[in-house]
Amino acid sequence: MATINDNYLKLKAGYLFPEIARRVNAFAEANPDANIIRLGIGDVTEPLPEACRTAMIKAVEDMGDRAQFKGYGPEQGYAWLREKIAAQDFQARGCPIDASEIFISDGSKCDSGNILDIFGDNNTIAVTDPVYPVYVDTNVMAGHTGDANEKGEYEGFVYLPISADNNFTAQIPTQKVDLIYLCFPNNPTGATATKAHLKAWVEYAKAHGSIIFFDAAYEAFITDPDLPHSIYEIEGARDCAIEFRSFSKNAGFTGTRCALTVVPKTLTAKAKDGSDVALWQLWNRRQSTKFNGVSYIVQRGAEAVYSEAGRAQITALVNFYMENAQIIRQQLTAAGLKVYGGTNAPYVWVQTPNGLSSWEFFDKLLHSTNVVGTPGSGFGAAGEGYFRISAFNSREKVEEAMKRVTEKFKV
Numbered sequence: 001m002a003t004i005n006d007n008y009l010k011l012k013a014g015y016l017f018p019e020i021a022r023r024v025n026a027f028a029e030a031n032p033d034a035n036i037i038r039l040g041i042g043d044v045t046e047p048l049p050e051a052c053r054t055a056m057i058k059a060v061e062d063m064g065d066r067a068q069f070k071g072y073g074p075e076q077g078y079a080w081l082r083e084k085i086a087a088q089d090f091q092a093r094g095c096p097i098d099a100s101e102i103f104i105s106d107g108s109k110c111d112s113g114n115i116l117d118i119f120g121d122n123n124t125i126a127v128t129d130p131v132y133p134v135y136v137d138t139n140v141m142a143g144h145t146g147d148a149n150e151k152g153e154y155e156g157f158v159y160l161p162i163s164a165d166n167n168f169t170a171q172i173p174t175q176k177v178d179l180i181y182l183c184f185p186n187n188p189t190g191a192t193a194t195k196a197h198l199k200a201w202v203e204y205a206k207a208h209g210s211i212i213f214f215d216a217a218y219e220a221f222i223t224d225p226d227l228p229h230s231i232y233e234i235e236g237a238r239d240c241a242i243e244f245r246s247f248s249k250n251a252g253f254t255g256t257r258c259a260l261t262v263v264p265k266t267l268t269a270k271a272k273d274g275s276d277v278a279l280w281q282l283w284n285r286r287q288s289t290k291f292n293g294v295s296y297i298v299q300r301g302a303e304a305v306y307s308e309a310g311r312a313q314i315t316a317l318v319n320f321y322m323e324n325a326q327i328i329r330q331q332l333t334a335a336g337l338k339v340y341g342g343t344n345a346p347y348v349w350v351q352t353p354n355g356l357s358s359w360e361f362f363d364k365l366l367h368s369t370n371v372v373g374t375p376g377s378g379f380g381a382a383g384e385g386y387f388r389i390s391a392f393n394s395r396e397k398v399e400e401a402m403k404r405v406t407e408k409f410k411v
């Protein structure tokens, strides 16, 4: 008799977004004339930059030309793309990362889950609370946790609470943890990390032989010139960190799919016999066995991000979303709400007024303004009392949504 991976039964059945959809659909059915504005989901809305489209059209033409046709590409990604990433995203910022340490993939979501393939099952794992749910669920699936309690906390994780009290940056743990997930700029809180904060993490990791998984999916949204974009801006990070990046948010590739993972060749972890093994070697083996690369056409599209025109278009796209974030911040503040984030990230993290729970505020906002956001409690127990508003939408919808909120909530 075939059996299943019982760890899947521990997962809290995809509660957050289905529950949002259920409540929104029920409201829409009861109020067919309501003009609902969705500022909930973390997906981009604006079209692909022209430079990327032009490059992909040319790549399709290449595929129709016998001399230019490409079959399987390198599992690690084409060198012409990896070299541009190494030069412009890393070396230009003083990060000592070589093109050979960059692995192109079809997404950071899958990479941040797949990375567990090359780690043992007995690591102590730290996540912030609230957190991007992928880090948690992939560890549950891999059998690294026990069951969840009624608040949704799984036995076996070290949860690092983040709130307004600590600027949404976790206290460095006092106990030893082996794997640490950090996401800056942060989804869902929109918080950022200073160089000093990342330096403290790198020092901790080096002292304990820990590995940091650094998710930099939103680095392009950093506007403050003093903030680090990569963990490799911190000396010593090559020896303790893996970085995930994606073209999803900066270049609108959520539906096109291209991302990258950096595994420095100097990064090692322990084998059972106590020897140090290079993680690069294991990830390279993992990718070569289980992955056959990202399509040539998409990689050409990603390469165009690094052209002069591409860079200008990406900047304009990011600026557009960040202007939305400013409008959201200003209007919610004017409505008497306490807001965080939204200055170096496309998310505004709102403290719910009058002690309302995240879901109570969700319902109130939906019913009184027909605006949909995301309850903070869906990202973890410590997200209770907060609410996420996304800047990914058209200007018109953001302005209309904020006009309604200020009218209803103005004190």
Ligand SMILES: *Cc1c(COP(=O)(O)O)cnc(C)c1O
Binding pocket: 042, 106, 107, 108, 109, 110, 132, 183, 187, 215, 217, 245, 246, 247, 248, 249, 253, 254, 258, 259
């Ligand atoms: C959107 C997002 C990503 C990017 O995921 P892709 O699979 O590359 O689209 C990664 N991490 C976080 C926290 C995100 O919000």
